[in-house]
Amino acid sequence: MSIPIDIREQSGIRTLHFGSEWIQGAMRIARPWSLELNYTKEMMASLLLRRESHFPRKVLLIGLGAASLTKFLYRNYPLAKLTVVEIEPAVIAAARQFFKLPEDPKRLKIVIEDGAEYILKSKQTYDLILVDGFDAYARAGVLETLQFYQVVRAHLNKYGIMAANLLGRERGFKKTVERIHQAFDGRVLILPACDSGNAIAFAVSGEPISTSIDDLKEQAETLKRKTGLNLKATLARLEYAQNYSGGILEI
Template identity: 65%
Template sequence: MSHPIDISEEAGIRYLHFGSLWIQGAMRIARPWHLELDYTREMMASLLMRDDSRFPRNVLLIGLGAASITKFLYRNFPLSKLTVVEIEPRVVAAARQFFKLPDDPKRLNIVIADGAKFIAGNDKNYDLIMVDGFDEDARPGELDTLPFYQMCRARLNDNGILAVNLLGRSRGYAASLGRLREAFEARALAFPSCESGNVIALAATGEPVRIELDDLKEHAERLKAETGLNLLPTLARIEEAQTCPGGVFLL
């Protein structure tokens, strides 16, 4: 990465930038464990896909940024082991210095590596894979290719879930979603996320995800009570964006 890593602060929020005004991550200084950006909250819809107290036990995160998603999972899922792959060492250093990234090698394994190369050379399986990796020009590179998505599927456990931040750019996200659907035999969907233009996609392996919307909302309410994260607006958007035949969410 040739661009500098910049830190800015405004109205009690600290931001991470890669040599531009484009925001790579954010943290409310008074609430460092809170998910400040809309799209990071929306990626957590993946947590609702399996109604299992053990989910997720093993999580792979590709792209660290300001460590918001990493910190949320670390704090709220104490039985989970997290592996974070970040290509740029300076991002890791910034996350430790400015964004309160925990230092706990037993539960949190930080790997400096290219995400696509890491997953290609790794034979470990995960319950949940979350992909949020972009360069300074907001390009995902190999992290938005059919081979990469196929490798993600191969690294998921039975009943695993993949969540991807597609970042809806001017050309849209249809091609990205098409690659995901091909890799997961059509078991992928995307829903427009928030004003920032981010688009979150989910894909699944194993048993079909078939959840009554009322049950999904009940699960979201439990998650809110336990973590403070409110996914009910996300569910409302999913309900509007997907057909949900008969009031059932399918993936």
């Protein structure tokens, strides 16, 4: 049985709901390719952490929502091949009808399947894996288990990064963070929860990340010129993260 899809509009913002008040995605109608919700912007801070010119070329997105992250990457990284795994066909239909999800099988592959099962069977590795899947009650289920995070790590390539959307105010948040640390041997960066309560976790595999805050600011300026995305506030919050010491971010 499909979940109830509820589309709302207010002050030029269109939002996606699964039959509840919980916002599953949002789009400013006048700027459909831009990121509207703060947590989606913070997930894209992963783009600052690697300086390789090819990053990212292969991206896996688990959870589609209003297709904000998918559209941002599709628009701004034309060389990237995107795979989106979404368990609910109704969400895909809503994203196409109301949120301008592109149809481009050469660059954008849409898979209707459970995200955890898909990645378990996959033989691909990725530069970037974005995890943002919740049900109508804001539950991530298997997408926040130790086994899932271990499988994600196994599917990251040499420069791979996972960015996961967590709910920082939920009771199970600390346990979820512990599982990510365990799966990635502590190579994890957790941003403080933003106003909405979302907290973004970055975890890496392969080559270490060691970069100065000045380099990150330079990367952020380049990203802003290229995409219009301003991550200045996110970088300011990085200074409070546990991996930031003496002007160097290490993961």
